[in-house]
Amino acid sequence: MKLHTKIALGLVFGALVGSLTNAFFGDASWVRWVTDNVAYPVGQIFLRMLFMTVVPIVFTSITLGVAGIGDMKTLGRLGGRTFGYFLLSTLIAATIGLTLVNTIHPGGGLSPEIRDELMARFSTQGSTPSGPPDFGVSTFVNIVPRNPVQAAADMDMLALIFFSLIFGAALTLIPKETAAPVIKVLEGIGEAVIKIIDMAMKLAPYGVFALIFGITSQFGWSILQQLSLYIIVVVVGLTLHGTIGISALVKIFGRMNPVRFWRSIDAPFITAFSTSSSMATLPTSIATAESELDVQPKIAGFVLPLGATMNMNGTSLYEGVTVLFLAQVFGVHLHLGQQIVVVILAVLTAVGAAGVPGGSLPLMMLVMATVGVPPEGIAIILGADRILDMCRTTLNVCGDISASVYIDRVDREWEGLPKAQPGRHKAATAVVD
Ligand code: ASP
Numbered sequence: 001m002k003l004h005t006k007i008a009l010g011l012v013f014g015a016l017v018g019s020l021t022n023a024f025f026g027d028a029s030w031v032r033w034v035t036d037n038v039a040y041p042v043g044q045i046f047l048r049m050l051f052m053t054v055v056p057i058v059f060t061s062i063t064l065g066v067a068g069i070g071d072m073k074t075l076g077r078l079g080g081r082t083f084g085y086f087l088l089s090t091l092i093a094a095t096i097g098l099t100l101v102n103t104i105h106p107g108g109g110l111s112p113e114i115r116d117e118l119m120a121r122f123s124t125q126g127s128t129p130s131g132p133p134d135f136g137v138s139t140f141v142n143i144v145p146r147n148p149v150q151a152a153a154d155m156d157m158l159a160l161i162f163f164s165l166i167f168g169a170a171l172t173l174i175p176k177e178t179a180a181p182v183i184k185v186l187e188g189i190g191e192a193v194i195k196i197i198d199m200a201m202k203l204a205p206y207g208v209f210a211l212i213f214g215i216t217s218q219f220g221w222s223i224l225q226q227l228s229l230y231i232i233v234v235v236v237g238l239t240l241h242g243t244i245g246i247s248a249l250v251k252i253f254g255r256m257n258p259v260r261f262w263r264s265i266d267a268p269f270i271t272a273f274s275t276s277s278s279m280a281t282l283p284t285s286i287a288t289a290e291s292e293l294d295v296q297p298k299i300a301g302f303v304l305p306l307g308a309t310m311n312m313n314g315t316s317l318y319e320g321v322t323v324l325f326l327a328q329v330f331g332v333h334l335h336l337g338q339q340i341v342v343v344i345l346a347v348l349t350a351v352g353a354a355g356v357p358g359g360s361l362p363l364m365m366l367v368m369a370t371v372g373v374p375p376e377g378i379a380i381i382l383g384a385d386r387i388l389d390m391c392r393t394t395l396n397v398c399g400d401i402s403a404s405v406y407i408d409r410v411d412r413e414w415e416g417l418p419k420a421q422p423g424r425h426k427a428a429t430a431v432v433d
Pocket of ligand 1: 276277315353356358360361389392
């Protein structure tokens with residue numbers, strides 16, 4: 001049986017067993033015990049095996065990607081297109097979200113009693129982010145790390161990416177024979193890390209089972225009903241952006257058949273859905289882009305780590321919908337100008353959000369505060385956030401991979417290389433097969 005079929009089975013069985021446990025045994029103390037002492041550790045070991053590879057893979061793949069691209073002029077042109085694509089796809093996503101939330105008006109359907117009940121329940125659970133973070137000039141200054149080792153230790157991705165970009169660029173500017181051994185070592189590290197990911201992915205079916213069991217066995221299903229209209233708007237928005245938005249971008253910019261695209265990316269799709277983390281999915285995305293979609297390693301290594309940190313289509317759509325939904329719930333009227341501010345901030349904060357579960361929540365509070373929606377109101381949607389996080393992260397990752405397809409197409413044209421042939425390396429990869 002293929003690995004990703006096993007992972008999908010882990011997902012389905014985890015959800016089934018978890019939901020049944022929740023339905024029949026609900027609050028029983030042994031359920032909590034099993035979740036805390038069995039499901040949680042197994043899920044965490046799997047996630048940590050993936051996270052463990054993130055720093056080395058970001059550093060080696062970006063450095064090698066930049067060094068492979070070679071000259072600064074090409075790098076600038078590819079980099080400009082990469083950021084342009086990130087911005088465009090994120091903007092489209094946020095706009096879809098805002099249009100839907102304005103049309104369907106889910107906040108109007110939430111009664112004040114349920115609102116207050118949810119506020120009371122979730123603001124006391126300690127899961128509410130402590131408040132909006134500082135977001136200003138210093139956010140940009142901090143992208144330049146004082147100490148790259150510290151940045152790596154803190155998993156400060158933007159700073160690590162910045163250092164890796166500069167390091168890769170520097171390698172192309174020093175004499176070739178001096179750079180060559182460094183590149184060889186990095187290639188070796190990169191390959192070894194891919195092997196570790198291979199091992200981690202062997203654990204995936206069990207890890208995914210445990211993660212999903214942990215969520216569903218504890219999940220308050222009644223929340224789905226109370227927030228049903230809001231959840232439907234988010235999920236419909238994400239689905240629309242995936243099936244129409246990303247498909248159109250893949251066709252127009254990547255010049256690839258969208259059906260081919262979607263059929264090739266089931267491994268990162270499932271991994272993103274079950275881990276709720278773009279970062280944890282990054283290794284699988286790189287492996288899939290290279291092996292299934294024939295994206296050149298230098299392009300996958302350059303675009304995908306940037307994307308996992310900066311390109312979050314699903315998150316920006318989600319932020320737009322949620323801020324507007326909560327504005328409706330609190331009866332705060334946002335006129336067109338303010339809604340445009342929401343879109344812009346949703347796009348910007350999606351760049352700043354960490355690719356980890358719930359990474360965007362503190363930044364979303366910032367957007368709420370900026371347009372006058374009470375940030376503590378976030379408690380209302382927290383109960384449903386985990387499920388929606390799984391969905392938006394999946395779209396985030398699909399958006400990243402679509403960007404790599406586009407940049408690869410452009411690079412091949414400039415370099416006069418033959419077109420990508422998706423599926424050509426299929427048999428060679430263990431990670432996704
Ligand atoms: N979990 C998301 C991701 O990793 C970030 C977020 O929206 O919270 O892509």
